[in-house]
Amino acid sequence: MKVKLNNESINSFLERMHLSKKKIYDLKINKKIDGNFDEIKNGYIEINLDEETNYKPMEGNLDIIYEDDNLLVVNKPRGIIIHDETNSLANIVANYYIKNNIKSEIRFPSRLDKDTTGVVIFAKNMIMASYLDYLFASDLVDKEYIALCHNKFSELSGKITYSISTDRHNNNKMVTTINGKKCKTLYKVLYNGNISYVSLIIKTGRTHQIRVHLSKIGHSILGDKIYGDGIGSLMLHCRKIEFSNYDGTKLSFIASNSEFNKKLEEIGA
16 A cells, blocks of 8 residues: 655555544554654655455456545445355455555455445555545434335425334345434435435445335335335345545546446336
């Protein structure tokens, strides 16, 4: 990892990246960074973060949206889970890392359900992973989803704030409950009809949050096998993720979905 420091010490940079004191100590004691950690610097430093991959490699195609020394951003297809011992997106990324001599563990600060498509971010080193984990946990990442759902909306925009917890009768299903985890989904209707086209911003990242919230208000997503009719493919897509990078620049990643676009044409949206 190559980093430019602007009137800042190595220690202050690592703290700004929300690295734990133990990890900062490990970097220092293992001499992963040359120089005095407390000295104010201007200029580039090199941090040796080489690691062995922690997933078995598996052949597969990656639809890469963006890549630099710290990030790999991909457009996740339908029908694959983010991580598992085999047959997951993490396994395909491991194969890509090995082929391209990227010496890193597989870290995924953002996740999507198996049948949800769209933007997924992989951090190529532990420092970037720490920074992104902080951003996601602090709701400093803007995530826009689009969905096709049943029925006309009576209000063309609004927010859904039902708390969510695991269904005690079914561990794979979430339900709205008074004492569940708080969450908020903002929606805007882009096309209102028997099938409606909706843009959604989630301010939290609970399991199945959008699917549960839309189903609760009578607008289950097309193809939802748990909270809807289960007919066809799940029409939920993470279209965009935006956040401020550690150097102050704004990063924005957008993923397209041809199947979604075809369905929009069919309904005239």
